Amino acid sequence: MTTAFDGWILAAQGPSRLGTIDVVTRFLFERGCYVTEHHSFDDRLERRFFIRVEFCDLPVEAQEEFRAALAERLAPFSMEFELVPPGHKPKVVIMVSKADHCLNDLLYRQRTGALNMDIRAVVSNHPDLEPLVRAHGIDWHHFPLSADHPERKPVQERRVIEVIEGSGAELTILARYMQVLSAELCQRLDGRAINIHHSLLPGFKGARPYHQAYAKGVKLVGATAHYINDDLDEGPIIAQGVEAVDHAHYPEELVSKGRDIECLTLARAVKQHLERRVFLSGRRTVVF
Structure with a gap:
């Protein structure tokens, strides 16, 4: 397993201007900070510049002065930035319904250190997965919903x-949470809530999508992880996974493959978000 970087992460963005790379890297050089990884991208359509740098050799006790000096240096470029200290473990809440494959995978990856996060709670509209969550020592919250009482949804949310x-x-993960979130909740979680769904959308909407796919003889199955927004399953895409299938794959095999791809794709998107590798550029994402 690859060892996670245990240094500082600087993620910044701003208008496209001459000298944006130089102002960041020169500041780090002047401070004696050694750069271990660097990515930058200029979106010429949105006229936005994005940069992510991993570096070391900054004493933790010097971070406040470092932040203030960096903010002053970047101000003429109208750049916003985020500085993540070594060892930072973002707090996460997971939302689920009945399917346990993505939740189980996330719990395992947290336990083994593959995902550097602190799952603080799991919320569900069904009681089924409480034993799994309790076994990991994580707070469980069951907030039921009923199609017969839609007026209760605002209270539940x-x-x-x-x-x-x-x-x-800092992040909410919808790990197969099979409820449509209200526009209000989507807005409150804008840019900090990730959903996973099968990539067969929008071609196979509704119930039993893999059975629909089998009936059509699909040759690819996959999954898409994206930030939520007001448009159902149409938020900015972070990661996608796909695998080839053929006529010999029956519906239950498509379901099994789909679950595996959903787990891998969601985990990759979560990891990229936790490591500040994802930037929003309009309705698209820039992922380093």
């Missing part, structure tokens, strides 16, 4: 918000 904000979560 307020309870969800209380858990997310009360835990201090």
